[in-house]
Amino acid sequence: MVLTTYIVRVYKFKKNQPRNLVGLVEEVGAKGRRGFTNLEELWEILNSPIPTLSSLQGEGESSGGHMRKNRQEKRR
Numbered sequence: 001m002v003l004t005t006y007i008v009r010v011y012k013f014k015k016n017q018p019r020n021l022v023g024l025v026e027e028v029g030a031k032g033r034r035g036f037t038n039l040e041e042l043w044e045i046l047n048s049p050i051p052t053l054s055s056l057q058g059e060g061e062s063s064g065g066h067m068r069k070n071r072q073e074k075r076r
Contacts, residue, residue, distance in 0.1 A: 005029075006046060 005028040013021035019039040025046065026033045036042040 008042070 007026045007028060008023060009025075010021050010023040012023075021039060021042070022035075022037050023042070024033045024035050025042065034045050036045055
C-alpha cells in the first residue's frame with residue numbers, strides 16, 4: 001500500500017451544514033489541483049489519483065486557474 005499526502009484547502013463551509021464545503025486538493029509532490037464543492041466530491045478526490053497538470057492542459061486549465069487569473073487582473 002502506498003501512502004499519499006494531500007494538502008486540502010477549505011475556502012467556504014456552512015456552519016450548520018458541514019457537508020457543504022468548497023475548496024481545493026493538491027497531492028504533495030505533484031503538479032495540479034482539483035476543486036470540490038461538497039463532502040462527497042472531496043471523498044471522491046481523496047480516493048482517486050489526482051491528474052497531473054500536463055494531463056489537464058488538454059482539457060483546459062486546472063481547477064483554481066481562474067482564481068489565479070482573477071487575482072492577477074485585480075492587481076493591474
